[in-house]
Amino acid sequence: MTSARRSNPLRQLRASDLRGVARLATQATAGASRVAEGVHQSVLGTLGLPEGAEPGQARGLTGLVYQSIRGVTRLVDAGLQAGLSRLEPFWTPTDTGATAPVQWEREAVLAALNGVLGDRLARDHNPLCTAMGWYRQGLPLDPSALAASGTATGKVLVMVHGLCMNDLQWRHHGHDHGDYLARTLGYTPVYLRYNTGLHTSTNGATLSAQLEALVAAWPVPVTELSVLAHSMGGLVARSACQHAATQSAPPSRWLPLLRHLVFLGTPHHGAPLERAGHWVDALLGSTPFSRPFARLAQLRSAGITDLRYGHVLDADWLGRHRFRKSPDQRIPVPLPQGVASYAVAAALAARRSPAAERLVGDGLVPLHSALGVHDDGRRTLGFPRHRQAVFYRLGHLGLLGDLGVARQLEQWLGSE
Known part of the structure; x- marks a missing residue:
């Protein structure tokens, strides 16, 4: 157990981990472009210039640039997923099952990541x-x-x-x-x-x-x-x-x-901390310039938002917007x-x-x-x-x- 704790965390990586991280990185790139486009359009909106086909979208050449960024990102993601999938059979741990070492650091990172983004990962x-x-x-x-x-x-x-x-x-x-x-x-x-x-x-x-x-x-x-x-x-x-x-x-x-x-x-x-996060949502959405950044606060998982009031039933959240201010309706x-x-x-x-x-x-x-x-x-x-x-x-x-x-x-x- 002690030796597992002191092992090099990089040795605990798997090919599937790299594929998962690559997917998150490309999704983050696409998400950042949407935030930037939203801020850009908010500024243009103060000048009286119209929006694109959807709220927060820019139009014309500007909108085309943002769409191109996301299109290229999707292509990069597809290429990485295909390439790394082919590598997985050649980078599979040989010590699996009951004899496999317990990878403490890797499992701790995965647990935290699933807590924050687990619904998205699923x-x-x-x-x-x-x-x-x-x-x-x-x-x-x-x-x-x-x-x-x-x-x-x-x-x-x-x-x-x-x-x-x-x-x-x-x-x-x-x-x-x-x-x-x-x-x-x-x-x-x-x-x-x-x-x-x-x-x-x-x-x-x-x-x-x-x-x-x-x-x-x-x-x-x-x-x-x-x-x-x-x-x-x-x-x-x-x-x-x-x-x-x-x-x-x-x-x-x-x-x-x-x-x-x-x-x-x-x-x-x-738990009050989730309610504090809910107030962050409300504050970020209160002005046109900060509204695009509400996407970042809304990355937290369904499991975290369920802690706002302590949900235990499907009926506590079904048909309700997770990030919209509402009273306790459990x-x-x-x-x-x-x-x-x-x-x-x-x-x-x-x-x-x-x-x-x-x-x-x-x-x-x-x-x-x-x-x-x-x-x-x-x-x-x-x-x-x-x-x-x-x-x-x-x-x-x-x-x-x-x-x-x-x-x-x-x-x-x-x-x-």
């Missing part, structure tokens, strides 16, 4: 796009290997990471909650890896299907299923539960096995029935600073949002007091490596 079929799957120790889960080693138990702990992260980042400062609960309570942890740039409801539906497949393929009968979710992962887990509970046929096999659902710093009612979704649900929140402030707790929270998620508390009683999730825990002088990522949090998880999961 739409463009970019090879940098992350597919949802199960992992252990950074490698794809192999149920047959678990069966052969005798390490699979009937108690399965599903670990769901947050925005711009991956399964490897559950290990924080040398600590992994999954490993800890495996030692203390006999769980077998499995780690989800997914594209956090997709809508949370899209990931929730896929997670439900993945859990069905996991339960079916598990080498021993599953007696207990528990989910530990960090940050956005909690919204994805709630969405999966709701999807499984409302699906018509066949009935879910995994949901009746779900015993515990633990949320670590989940923005059940949204459909209230309660916690799953018959499942012991727990909320862990963190606050950077000391216990004696109630205002800082509410306003700052863990640096990303306010305290009330992490605890599921809302001014509208219909939206309050209603975690019982004995299933809530607040840790002070601790940040959002600190929840992953704190031993006090681990002991609280052990107490909860071991006693109920």
